[in-house]
Amino acid sequence: MSQVNRLGLGGCIDRTQTYTFTFNGNQYTGFKGDTLASALLANGVSIVNRSFKYSRPRGIVAAGAEEPNAIMQLGATEAAQVPNIRATQQALYSGLAARSTNGWPNVENDAMGLVGKLGGPMMGPGFYYKTFMAPASMWMTYEKLIRKAAGLGRSPKEKDPDQYDHYHRHCDVLVIGAGPAGLSAALAAGRSGARVILCDEQEQMGGHLLDTRDQLNGQAANLWVTQVLAELASMPEVLLLPRTTANGLHDHNFATLHERRTEHLADTAPDANQVRSRMHHVRAHQVILATGAHERPLVYANNDVPGNMICGAVSTYIRRYAVIPGQRLVVTTTNDDGYRAALDWTEAGREVVAIVDARPNPEGDCVKEARKKGIRIITGSAVFEAKGTKRVTGARVSGVDPATFTLTGTKEDLACDTIASSGGFSPVVHLSAHTGTRPIWRDDIIGFIPGNVKGLTPVGAVKGVYALDRILAEGAEAGSKAALASGFSVSGIELPSVTKQLESKPIALFQVPHEKPTMRAPKQFVDLQNDVTAAGIELATREGFESIEHVKRYTALGFGTDQGKLGNINGMAIAARLLNQTIPETGTTVFRPNYTGITFGAIAGRHCRDLFDPERYTALHAWHLQRGAKFEDVGQWKRPWYFPVGNETMHDAVQRECRAVREKVGILDASTLGKIDIQGKDAREFIGRVYTNKWAQLGVDKCRYGLMCKDDGMVMDDGVTTCLGDNHFLMTTTTGGAAAILEWLELWHQTEWPELEVYFTSVTDHWATMTLSGPKARDLLSEITDIDLSKDTFKFMECRQGQVAGVPARVYRISFTGELTYEINVQANYAMHVWKALFAHEHTYGLTPYGTETMHVLRAEKGFIIVGQDTDGSVTPEDLGMQWCVGYDKPFSWIGQRALSRPDTRREDRKQLVGLKPVDPKVVLQEGAQIVLDPTQSIPMKMVGHVTSSYFSPTLGHGFALALLVSGSKRMGEKVYMPMADGKVIEAEVVSPIFLDPKGVRQNV
Amino acid sequence: MSKVAVFNQCPGSEVMAESPLAHQSSVKGGRALIVTEHAFLGHLILRGQADNESLKSAVLSVVGVELPLQPLTFVLNETTGASVQWLSPDEWLLILPAGQEYEVEQNLRQQISGHFSIVNVGGGQTLLRLKGDKVFDLLSKSCVYDVHERNFPVGKAVATTFAKATAIIRRPNEQEWELVIRRSFADYCYRWITDAGREFDLTFTV
Amino acid sequence: MLHIFCPYCGEHREEAEFRPKGQAHIARPLSPEQCSDEEWAEYLFFRDNPRGIHHELWVHATGCRKFFNVTRHTVSYEILETYKMGEKPKVTAESLAKGGRS
């Protein structure tokens, strides 16, 4: 049997289901219920990676989220590649293919390691800090080196075949963590009938109870777990989410939970309809934080050599996976928990060489049990150095005095292949810190506990409570209180009985002193993932970094996917000792989302590809598609940009469409324009206050163009508003401004002028708008309407109601092209019928569909602005030369009026709208090109404006542009210059922005 | 009356109407999630003061239901199928059987005095009816609002987000839910629902 | 993600349904043309940026479309109250300093 470290009995694994998997190309087998880590250990794989900076061989250290070394690249195919998966968190499945993230060409014989640890001297402590201080150009060089030497995982190059999604969830009580505290909390809350969500990041719920030596009700603890989970599963309002990491906790009890639904089954979801992973966005009334604690390793020389582990992980592998990760074990501990690993080891039938306890006189129950089993206990001592390079071969032990940070007594070398260390526990306070709350140091438990967060109750080990009976009781109490706070009546739960264990107090020891000074001793690792050593921290403090936040940035302690789970507290303790201050004086520790890495797929959910952003369609979209339109995004709308015929280029199509409108008739789908129905006796007064021009005299069925400013006097929108009745107006807005302008009107009405009797209702989607424009527009429309279109009855800037192609319609005679134009508005459900009726006469009149590009050319020829293109929030009506659209003597000081007399808006040298005519008629200026008056001046040149719109006009026969130019209105006839990036300088003449038909004859026919 | 321009916007039956989903096709699936478009209903937005007695009496006499003043509720006339929904303290949505909107608007205008407005918005929105065991899941995937039955009893109606668009969610009875979506976002909503409903083997009839 | 009580809808709703509109209680001067340039600039451009209690204008954009006021703590992000247009805040920096509600 190849699984050399698999025990014959025990574990929560299914030995009847053997899975074959590969690691770095080698084939192994494991069982259902294994993690990738337990399966690797079962097969005796010691080295799983190379370290990030020094390229040292690394083995598995932990059994959960805190694992710093076993970071894998998963995926049998290119499309299925996933980087940065912890082997300890990945369930084994048949066909799993994993590779080390680091290590080139392979982890056993790393090239970077052989060429003299190039990474080491290149990337000393302070590397990032110093690199970022260096010229930015050097970073590229470093980055290449880092990636080559270390590798940081890679993303797939092919399209991900899986689907991901989001759920929005709401509950009374969210319980994070399904260990003893979380289970009793969820049970107590669940029994009240409250809506409860219980999530846990592991494959199985139960946490520490799955591998504890403690018994509940005199039986194995996992029997109680099974029983509680069954009851919870039977409650309709309880949602159990295994394999679900609470990766962020935000304001007002909003949590994000990352659920992995098929990652434990295969590379990609076995069924295409299955969702691979899912983000739950949870709003909870109460949150119970039961995230437990991570065991802290001790910091000693060569503590990174494969075979160095934390004590709890040794127990977990033995008891939960029936895997024993070595032959001969030395335990080095500061507390009773370390003994459990030794007891489990010896009961599994392998040799415990010694338990090395830093405490002088440990007397707890498990100490006695170890003595009874004949295990050698060396008190007042610690392992200060591990021997070996690719695997531990021995442990060097000495007496230790933590108070003076010195070794005492005699030294002894013990032969072993595994060293398990325990320096106590660090509560997993990460989530509590996500909203900005700082954790609080507690001397008595030698760790940080969560700070106060409203609505958040930490229970159990995360609060520094480690006795199982108290954990269960506190969990139940917190669950009841949370349900009560959510308005439910509670009756509590009966708690299982726990056999009391007598514990002796732990001792505070973080770094074990070495016989040499830290700077000269073999490397003592604090953060294994980022290769941060005790010497690195010492160097940082020597260089003057006194705050732990600075030390972290200087050394990279706690960076990246690790987030300091094993190393942060040790690093702080070392810095505190060196600075001769306490840990709380050195600072506290801040954790940010995400708790562990999550894939972009889960973050994006369904909001990707063609669902990334809504695409808004008009009622005529299907026709445009069929006609082969090219589309332009205008806000979220898809608008036809141009309609190419045959192999036409965009330029050719636009020139043709322009000529059609000027010579015959064109049609534009203008349905995207914002439309707001305004009713009420004060509608006219209100409109007069928000537009710059006058509305008092506008008669029924008359239309008027209006400009809208903000109160700073800058143009924000424009459009035509029609008086449909004395108390009834229809306002149109720009396509992009529709929602904002409706909100703007409501803002003023609700906050400033609630006394005005007026109501606004959006009808943007209700009306479809078809703009028929060109000299033949009247002839064509008269074919299908009963409205009298004659010149003198239906005048320019008027509105009529009637039938168009049998559909009730409002027709507005307004023009954005300068040609004779009718805007036909019908209820959108009938738009396609009307559009097709017009096209029934396509060939008779040369009807040509045109898109937004042609619309832009035609309106620019007329000098009509587009808000947001020819304006940018710094342009007044006067800057646009639109004084004709400003009612200076209106009785109410309309929005923007007062600002027009501010000194800044009165400046003579403001930028003003002008036309530009390139001297070379073939040239089309670049939109955005900067304008200078003297092209011979030295760089940087004085820029006096920029081109806002620029096109080639088939009607004019030359390129033309609109521009904003300093004192532009006084520069008519002057020459200006546009220096381009390629060194060319383009010359143009300043002209009126109205290039065509300045008297408006064409639209008035 | 004459100060507001009202006209019958519906042509005769010889004109073919197209719903916002006319270009999309139905999806055949199971019964866990069944979505059906109910196009061409009459949609009116009524605005006015909640303490305007003529407003209340007009709605009662014309639509046959009490004007809902309780936020986030709507009332259904079981006989006609017409409904009136609270949208905000001075705004209601009337959904009427197809073709009745002009007549209802005229009748309301005759009976309401004081400051009010009525706007036909039927071309701008459409109604989807959802049923099946997985409606809760589909809505949970799509909306930030809590659609659990404890928070969303029959008779509730809420305007909220729907994916990256907006929608009105209504619960007319124990079995059914309604979504009122905007015309221009209808295609996006259709594609969203179809995609999110894949794992439930949805049926979508347009 | 804040959880905001809309005083018009009468329930807590998700932040995604709202839009913030800046500082609350900025009244437009009744006679703008009588304002000095300085007074007008004060109204247009100057806003408070307190560490602590802040009164803000929000709109329930995808819900009832009503504007309302929020008293929010800019450090803890706790929302101490929401109130309708035209109403005055009950919680202010002054009321808290005097030992009012926390």
Ligand SMILES: [Zn+2]
């Ligand atoms: Zn609201």
